Amino acid sequence: MLHPPAAHxxxxxxxxxxxxxxxxxxxxxxxxxxxxxxxxxSADGEVMVFHDDGLERMVGRQGRFADHTAAELGAMRLKGTxxxxxxxxxxxxxxxxxxxxxxxxxxRPGEEGPLDEAVAALVDAYPGPLAVIGFNPHxxxxxxxxxxxxxxxxxxxxxxxxxxxxxxxRPHFLALSADMLAGDPARRARDAGFPIVAWTVRSEIQAAxxxxxxxxxxxxxFRP
Numbered sequence: 322m323l324h325p326p327a328a329h330x331x332x333x334x335x336x337x338x339x340x341x342x343x344x345x346x347x348x349x350x351x352x353x354x355x356x357x358x359x360x361x362x363s364a365d366g367e368v369m370v371f372h373d374d375g376l377e378r379m380v381g382r383q384g385r386f387a388d389h390t391a392a393e394l395g396a397m398r399l400k401g402t403x404x405x406x407x408x409x410x411x412x413x414x415x416x417x418x419x420x421x422x423x424x425x426x427x428x429r430p431g432e433e434g435p436l437d438e439a440v441a442a443l444v445d446a447y448p449g450p451l452a453v454i455g456f457n458p459h460x461x462x463x464x465x466x467x468x469x470x471x472x473x474x475x476x477x478x479x480x481x482x483x484x485x486x487x488x489x490x491r492p493h494f495l496a497l498s499a500d501m502l503a504g505d506p507a508r509r510a511r512d513a514g515f516p517i518v519a520w521t522v523r524s525e526i527q528a529a530x531x532x533x534x535x536x537x538x539x540x541x542x543f544r545p
Contacts, residue, residue: 418449
């Protein structure tokens with residue numbers, strides 16, 4: 322269920338399709354890869370695909386993403402291209418079951434609920450393969466309680482918190498920072514039966530260095 326490898330924010334490149342764009346997701350699906358993407362709520366409650374809290378890096382504007390409506394965000398263009406900030410519903414329609422989609426929920430502790438509910442409403446109507454991922458174990462707990470059959474992958478970059486977060490979030494698999502994979506917490510998680518997805522792997526050399534320590538990977542900058 323976790324294969325194939327997932328393209329981090331789509332199959333994007335500095336001189337090609339920008340990250341988290343419809344073009345990058347289309348490229349990943351066409352190449353036979355999975356898709357990893359980030360979601361946030363617009364000011365009017367639409368699930369949009371965007372990584373940062375702020376707008377400056379990706380659209381060259383000052384201000385917070387969450388202060389704009391879906392229509393305003395959709396009218397913006399990514400990285401000087403003609404690619405709009407997409408809504409999740411647009412991505413689901415474009416991918417249309419061709420790739421496993423890893424939907425990263427950009428919620429902090431205490432923020433769980435509204436984004437989860439909005440994503441769940443879209444997931445309920447989508448017949449294709451997907452997983453929800455993210456760093457907030459309380460968001461995972463929401464999904465475990467309300468949508469237990471949806472595949473859940475807990476992100477972690479701090480091995481000191483891994484065991485506690487697993488206990489709270491009850492994930493199906495773990496998405497671990499590549500530099501964690503050789504440590505004891507990751508080993509114990511593997512021994513406990515958790516599949517491990519490594520992120521973000523950025524070269525064939527890096528993938529080879531951690532070979533045998535992961536079941537799948539989220540990649541960027543090369544093609545595994």
